[in-house]
Amino acid sequence: MGTQIKDVKLPNNCPKELLLEKHADFIAAYGKKKDDYEYCMTEFLRMSGVYWGLTSMFLMNKQDMMEKDEIIEFVKSCHHDNGGFGASQYHDPHLLYTLSAIQLKLKRLWNMSASYSKAMAHLLVTSGVKWTHDSHFVLLLP
Secondary structure, eight states: OOOOOOOOOOOTTSOOSOOHHHHHHHHHHTTSOTTSHHHHHTGGGHHHHHHHHHHHHHHTTOGGGSOHHHHHHHHHHTBOTTSOBBSSTTOOBOHHHHHHHHHHHHTTSSOOOHHHHHHHHHHHHTTTOOOOGGGGGGGGOO
């Protein structure tokens, strides 16, 4: 067994509790500055980032801090005629980002019709994709 190395010494007066407000503020503010370098460089994973950011906010019961209408418009703007979703606007559709869009729908953020959801599920099932442990969310569609 290896020896644990303590590389950081925390002062005795450091916070002992989880600072949820600071975490929520950070997540809610992320992406507000669209000219930031980090925002531009993470475009290729935006849809999944929106999903994970919103999931974090739900876990902290801070989802009301998120801009619901802006997220809905973003997700809609990534939708393609073939039923899939891209990582961001003007990105090709991909199963990973389609799954993230479906997961956002499951959070009842985007009110897709049941027929649309069934059509999307059919498209995914008939695409020949082998399901992984992450795809169980798709089975929850009506």
